[in-house]
Amino acid sequence: MASSTSTRVDLDGNPINAITICMIGAGGFIGSHLCEKLMHETSHKVLALDVYNDKIKHLLEPDTLPWHGRIQFHRLNIKQDSRLEGLIKMADLTINLAAICTPADYNTRPLDTIYSNFIDALPVVKYCSENNKRLIHFSTCEVYGKTIGSFLPKDSPLRQDPAYYLLKEDESPCIFGSIEKQRWSYACAKQLIERLIYAEGAENGMDFTIVRPFNWIGPRMDFIPGIDGPSEGVPRVLACFSNNLLRGEPLKLVDGGQSQRTFVYIRDAIEAVLLMIENPARANRHIFNVGNPNNEVTVKQLAEMMTQVYSKVSGEPSLESPTIDVSSKEFYGEGYDDSDKRIPDMTIINKQLGWNPKTSLWDLLESTLTYQHRTYAEAMKKVIGKPLASKA
Ligand SMILES: NC(=O)c1ccc[n+]([C@@H]2O[C@H](COP(=O)([O-])OP(=O)(O)OC[C@H]3O[C@@H](n4cnc5c(N)ncnc54)[C@H](O)[C@@H]3O)[C@@H](O)[C@H]2O)c1
Numbered sequence: 420m421a422s423s424t425s426t427r428v429d430l431d432g433n434p435i436n437a438i439t440i441c442m443i444g445a446g447g448f449i450g451s452h453l454c455e456k457l458m459h460e461t462s463h464k465v466l467a468l469d470v471y472n473d474k475i476k477h478l479l480e481p482d483t484l485p486w487h488g489r490i491q492f493h494r495l496n497i498k499q500d501s502r503l504e505g506l507i508k509m510a511d512l513t514i515n516l517a518a519i520c521t522p523a524d525y526n527t528r529p530l531d532t533i534y535s536n537f538i539d540a541l542p543v544v545k546y547c548s549e550n551n552k553r554l555i556h557f558s559t560c561e562v563y564g565k566t567i568g569s570f571l572p573k574d575s576p577l578r579q580d581p582a583y584y585l586l587k588e589d590e591s592p593c594i595f596g597s598i599e600k601q602r603w604s605y606a607c608a609k610q611l612i613e614r615l616i617y618a619e620g621a622e623n624g625m626d627f628t629i630v631r632p633f634n635w636i637g638p639r640m641d642f643i644p645g646i647d648g649p650s651e652g653v654p655r656v657l658a659c660f661s662n663n664l665l666r667g668e669p670l671k672l673v674d675g676g677q678s679q680r681t682f683v684y685i686r687d688a689i690e691a692v693l694l695m696i697e698n699p700a701r702a703n704r705h706i707f708n709v710g711n712p713n714n715e716v717t718v719k720q721l722a723e724m725m726t727q728v729y730s731k732v733s734g735e736p737s738l739e740s741p742t743i744d745v746s747s748k749e750f751y752g753e754g755y756d757d758s759d760k761r762i763p764d765m766t767i768i769n770k771q772l773g774w775n776p777k778t779s780l781w782d783l784l785e786s787t788l789t790y791q792h793r794t795y796a797e798a799m800k801k802v803i804g805k806p807l808a809s810k811a
């Protein structure tokens with residue numbers, strides 16, 4: 420149930436007034452969690468824009484929901500829809516989440532990736548700037564690319580020095596591979612739109628906040644191939660590994676699974692976004708890393724942990740050989756490349772918003788894989804036509 424605005428205050432003790440938010444890409448993974456949070460815990464209104472609404476249907480129907488009238492879905496493609504400017508004008512704040520953001524697309528559909536992450540975001544920035552509207556734009560940790568340390572010899576002690584790997588919003592360079600490594604089409608398009616937004620702030624006084632998510636994961640992320648997405652589709656790693664576990668097949672480790680990632684629970688990350696929404700004076704003109712530096716693993720370790728957790732929550736024994744190595748060329752095709760290591764520096768978000776993530780990797784995997792099992796195990800059983808062991 421929404422709490423009344425008079426009882427909620429911002430970080431400086433001022434009452435929070437209800438606003439209208441134009442959320443583009445509201446039907447996706449992050450958007451669905453943000454809409455849920457806004458409906459359950461605030462009095463803000465949401466104009467939810469997307470081409471799909473499956474992940475927010477539970478918030479839109481039936482009319483008897485306590486937040487009825489505070490969320491309105493507009494099915495539109497921002498590539499070509501004259502309603503966009505009007506909807507941005509109706510709102511106090513625009514949040515842009517719309518993007519192609521699955522690595523399997525970056526090297527195989529580089530044009531769509533660049534158009535989606537740069538060209539299609541241009542009118543959103545323009546309408547916000549021209550109409551003096553605040554913009555929260557979703558960028559990515561991928562704008563950092565590779566760490567400086569990755570260019571040092573493998574046995575160099577400097578690789579252990581945070582100066583060579585810690586990713587800082589206001590200091591770290593953006594290091595991408597060569598143009599034929601089309602993996603970087605996404606990071607490069609995101610970097611250019613960040614620079615454009617920053618320039619709108621500097622030259623035209625636009626109020627903006629840029630978010631750089633570091634591998635946010637949780638329920639409703641992407642799709643399970645052959646169940647609620649194309650059988651030949653390749654989602655992000657959480658859904659790829661969930662799919663393997665649901666099918667009882669080995670998890671595929673791209674190039675041995677040696678890349679490192681830090682994973683943050685979606686619910687923790689959404690807390691950070693709500694702080695940005697409700698504390699504009701502290702969030703405007705800032706770029707924020709949002710991740711959990713304490714949850715670092717190699718992809719191989721992630722696979723091992725997910726195998727253990729899934730066995731616990733499903734009651735099914737794990738395979739004798741739970742993982743299998745696959746080359747990146749075989750898995751993603753020509754032009755794939757990878758970020759070696761991603762640890763967010765938390766100084767700026769701590770200082771401006773006092774935010775810290777709370778959930779350990781084990782705990783977030785336990786709640787997420789419980790959701791995956793509950794949501795997909797029965798459907799998967801039908802697809803692969805073999806009965807699953809019931810939970811002991
Ligand atoms: N999830 C993460 O860990 C992560 C990490 C880094 C960056 N990001 C960024 O956060 C944003 C949201 O990511 P997500 O994980 O929720 O992805 P998602 O794919 O689940 O959500 C994106 C949504 O945007 C919509 N969309 C795309 N193009 C559109 C268009 N032309 N018109 C209307 N709607 C359109 C899609 O239908 C989808 O529902 C993206 O910008 C992504 O680059 C996410």
Ligand SMILES: O=c1ccn([C@@H]2O[C@H](COP(=O)(O)OP(=O)(O)O[C@H]3OC[C@@H](O)[C@H](O)[C@H]3O)[C@@H](O)[C@H]2O)c(=O)[nH]1
Pocket residue numbers: 520521522558559560561632633634654655656657659660671672673674676678680718757758
């Ligand atoms: O089945 C798989 C899937 C993925 N992987 C590996 O797992 C790692 C993570 O892959 P993900 O698909 O989650 O995507 P990445 O972390 O590389 O990029 C993501 O980062 C931030 C966002 O901008 C995007 O959501 C996406 O680009 C990569 O090293 C990838 O090669 C596997 O080893 N096996």
